[in-house]
Amino acid sequence: MHQSHSMAETSQIKLLGSVASPFVNRVQFVLNLKSINYEYVEEDFDNKSELLLASNPLLKRVPVLIQPNKPPLCESRIIIDYLEEIFPDAYKLLPSDPADRAVIQFWAYYIDTEFFPLYGRLRKTPDKEGKEALKKQIIEQTRVLEKTFVKFSNGKPYFGGDDVGYLDVILGCFLGWTKFVGNFNNFKILEEIRTPKLVEWSNRILSHEHFKGVIPEQEKLMDFYKWLTRARPPPRVTT
Amino acid sequence: MAGSEVVLLDTWISLFGMRVRIALAEKDVHFERREEDLTNKSSLLLQMNPVHKKVPVLIHDGKPICESNIIVQYIDETWQNNSPPLLPSDPYLKAQARFWADFIDKKIYDAGTRIWRRKGEEQEIAKKEFMDWMKVLEGQLGENSYLMGKSFGYVDIAMVPFYCWFYALEKIGNISIEKEFPKLVAWAKRCMERESVSKTLPDPHKVYEYALELMKKIG
Numbered sequence: 001m002h003q004s005h006s007m008a009e010t011s012q013i014k015l016l017g018s019v020a021s022p023f024v025n026r027v028q029f030v031l032n033l034k035s036i037n038y039e040y041v042e043e044d045f046d047n048k049s050e051l052l053l054a055s056n057p058l059l060k061r062v063p064v065l066i067q068p069n070k071p072p073l074c075e076s077r078i079i080i081d082y083l084e085e086i087f088p089d090a091y092k093l094l095p096s097d098p099a100d101r102a103v104i105q106f107w108a109y110y111i112d113t114e115f116f117p118l119y120g121r122l123r124k125t126p127d128k129e130g131k132e133a134l135k136k137q138i139i140e141q142t143r144v145l146e147k148t149f150v151k152f153s154n155g156k157p158y159f160g161g162d163d164v165g166y167l168d169v170i171l172g173c174f175l176g177w178t179k180f181v182g183n184f185n186n187f188k189i190l191e192e193i194r195t196p197k198l199v200e201w202s203n204r205i206l207s208h209e210h211f212k213g214v215i216p217e218q219e220k221l222m223d224f225y226k227w228l229t230r231a232r233p234p235p236r237v238t239t
Numbered sequence: 240m241a242g243s244e245v246v247l248l249d250t251w252i253s254l255f256g257m258r259v260r261i262a263l264a265e266k267d268v269h270f271e272r273r274e275e276d277l278t279n280k281s282s283l284l285l286q287m288n289p290v291h292k293k294v295p296v297l298i299h300d301g302k303p304i305c306e307s308n309i310i311v312q313y314i315d316e317t318w319q320n321n322s323p324p325l326l327p328s329d330p331y332l333k334a335q336a337r338f339w340a341d342f343i344d345k346k347i348y349d350a351g352t353r354i355w356r357r358k359g360e361e362q363e364i365a366k367k368e369f370m371d372w373m374k375v376l377e378g379q380l381g382e383n384s385y386l387m388g389k390s391f392g393y394v395d396i397a398m399v400p401f402y403c404w405f406y407a408l409e410k411i412g413n414i415s416i417e418k419e420f421p422k423l424v425a426w427a428k429r430c431m432e433r434e435s436v437s438k439t440l441p442d443p444h445k446v447y448e449y450a451l452e453l454m455k456k457i458g
Binding site for chain 2: 058070073074075078079081082085086098099101102103105106109110144
């Protein structure tokens, strides 16, 4: 990564992460888009490092952004908003109008609280009926997101318009898991007939230079999924 | 901002609506408040927040803004000339403030709500979690007057509406918040000295009655 800013400190930014975490990927997209040098430290989920536990004692999770001479920052949206503020000239992700920003932030919040958690709930639902109901919910949400994409993109290739913007980062990080969860559960989460624009958009994101090296391969997600199933098994189906 | 119309859709009991009302009052913004009946949502609410259909919704010159913390940030950015900023200007401190507001939502409000909505074992778990998280928040407060230091702001606004629930939680959960967290209660009383807060928070006894009513309905 080339440095476009003469901030000697930037090469010392550390990002604590896990390859399977879309929230970590999100921060990586932004660091890449803004050409910020950083050191990536992979956390082992079975054995959280001293550094992680010390830098995020409350929530004990990744991503954590560690800067020299500053206490660490956690929570992906908080981190990327912070990066947007301290590197405002290196690739703007957000518009300057407060109302436009507020609407974008709302959708980021919505994606994180109403859409992505459905994948985890699907995994944890043991019975067939429950799973079918959740799949329906996921599909409904993709319809909402398709409409949202149409509204924001306004005929252009990204949520951000001509170029990648905030919501492309927010939703784009989930594309690896979207493919995985769909395959694993035998249904198409993004699909040509129902979500044509999002299908095109996802191909664009997956081949985008700052995203493609970051979104993990399906095998890595499968490894993590297996670990998760062992570490946090879903409840058993009771008859 | 002369001539701009500000409308707030919320309910008297919504903690999230209270945050917005406090922020608007701090900035001395004139607004029209409309009480929503959530069992019979107005067409305006459904039109302005079709995705979530929740309150609060701030409508500024016809544009809807949703999600209380996002709205408070919007208010801070839009009415910049009136009174002190609610969020720190330093990006790092701003990030910290947003973390704490997020923490308050995810941990404290969540556990606190479960204290009165659940029974038995689940209630006990909720009580323990609530106490743990409140202890963390009291640690953050430390010896400061406010949650981010010397000035009243975003994080105080995020938390202080919950103060009107303390009485209800104490009665229902059989806990003593004042005894366990004297610094936080002192902080809350300090916030209540501000008109923006004292005029916004409802009477704790009304809140307790409301909780009892709902608990009867839930069964």
